[in-house]
Structures are given as structure tokens and as C-alpha cells.
Amino acid sequence: MNTILLIVGMMSVTFLPRYLPFIAFSRLKPPRLIKRLLRFIPYAALGALILPGATMAVPGYPWAAIAGVVAAIVCSWFRKEIILTVLFSVAATFLVLYFSGY
């Protein structure tokens, strides 16, 4: 029962920050300065989502993770299919892990 309450609490505090901006900005236009800031959020967020997380994606095996990162960069540089990059990166990580006796 306690866990259910916890889940409902977690749901509320997770959902509201996801929901309120849509409500707020569907009623009023964000001020210019905020709008300017918002334009850069995607790149700022992508950078912060990739680093430092990607380098620690395989705990204890940084080289396997770095192989995955390099493979992803190389593949997405030349091919635009996202799924290809994902598979290529996982394969590179797998190979390094396999040969380091994981």
C-alpha cells in the first residue's frame, strides 16, 4: 500500500513538470528572452544527455563505451537512418566487450 502511495506521489511530481509548460504556453506566449533561451534547449540538452553518460554506459568497461560512441558518431556522420547507428554502435560495444572477456 505504501508503495502504491509512493508511486502515485512520484507520478504526480513527474507528470506536472511535463504538463504545465504545455498548458502555460498554449495560453500565453513566452516572453522574447525566454523564447530565445528555449531555441537552444535541444542542442544544450542533447549534449548534456550524451556526456558524461555515454562514456559510462558500460560500467567498468570505458573502452567498450568509447567504441560505441565512436561507432555512433562515424555511422551517423555518413548515414541518416537512426536505427542503423543504434545497431552499429551496439555491435561495436559488443565486440569490444566480447574480446575483453566480459
Next chain:
Amino acid sequence: MMINNSLSAQTGQISELRQGMMASLPIFIGYIPVAVTFGLLAKSTGVTLIEAFLFSALVFAGASQFMALQLIQFGVSPMQIVTVTFIMNFRHFLMSSYLSTIFPINDRSWLPLISFGVTDESFAYFSTQKQNRRSHFIMGLQYSAYVSWVGGTVIGYLFGAIIPRTLQASMGMALYALFIALLIPEAKKSLPATIIAIIGGLVHSLLTWFKFFSTGWNIIIAILVAAGIGALLMDEEKEECL
């Protein structure tokens, strides 16, 4: 005529939904190993199957769910866990704020569902893939990812580590590869975008390395600093190429 119109509108929506589902394949695959791990960890923490299911179905935010399991084990009070969850997931406030500027929010009826489906991955997808931002495409993508997350949780709980160990570990790379695959084409097009992304990554790395704040704050501050530098330094003209 009226019926015809609404019918064709409906087929349009269904095909959008289907396209969204197809587009979510990389996210679908990326969620599976994480969700399976969450499921089996939930079981070993002593959480019931229903509770594990509800965690994923109602909270739908990976990192905070793992954190909750850990804190439950340490005997931390639910109130405190909820507070930490709030901080940890508050980055979605920034993401939703951005998405609200690009999504079709005139049609308010889908907003609750669309905003519930905002995750790092769907945000990353929609903020870079400009071609399709219609409500049903958005939900098709978000909710196939959701099915993968919730389904993976239940599978992990019931069957444990179904994926071979080495493959499971390698698949941990999938979501990062997704972010990279979404960023690189943008970076190729625009130097300012590249610089801001690098600043975001470096600030986040530094904050994480020196443990300046808690995990949740680190990424929020990194995003705000990088986006703020962008807003301050890039003039309107350069902004146009973003």
C-alpha cells in the same frame, strides 16, 4: 460528405499513428534492456509485480524509478523519495517548455497524453526531426516507446535476464547512440549548435565529476548554462541557421 471528410481525417490520423510507431523503433529497442533490468531489480528489491508494473506505467521515467528502488532498500521515507524524484525529473520541465513551442498545441485534447509521454528520448527525437510533429505521429512514437518500457519491465520481473549478459550490457549503449544519431546531423549543419551541445556536455561532465549538486540539478544547470550562453552570444542572424 461530412462523414467522408471525418473518415479520411481518421485514416490520416491512423497512418500518422503508424508512422510514429515505425519511427520509434530505435527508442523501442533502446528501452528494452533498461526496462528488463528495472523489472528484475524491482523483484529483487521485494516490490510486487503489480507495483513494478505501476512504477513503469504511471511514472514512466527510468532514472528516477531506479533511484526509487535503491532508496526503498535504504529505508528512505516515501516523502523524501518523491522530493528526489521531483528534482530528478524536473529537466522535463525544460524539455516540455521547448516542445510546447513546436508542437501543435491548438488541439488541447491530446495535451495530457502527449505531455505524459515526454521523455529524454522522445524530446530528443522531436527537437531534431522537424518533418513530422502532428499529434498522432507524436503519440504513435511516444506510446510505442511506452509499451516497450512497461512491457520490458513486466518481462524482466517475470523472466529475469532473458537477454544474454554481454548483449544486455552492449545494448546499454543504444539510447546514447540514439542521442548521437540525432545530434550529429544538426552539428554538421550548424556550428553554433555544435558549440552549444559541447558546452552542455562539458558542463554536465564537470558538475557530475565534482559532484557539485545532486544528479537532477546537474543536468538542469548544464542545459540552462549552455542554452543561456547560446542565447547571450549568438546574434539573431546566426540564430536563423539553427
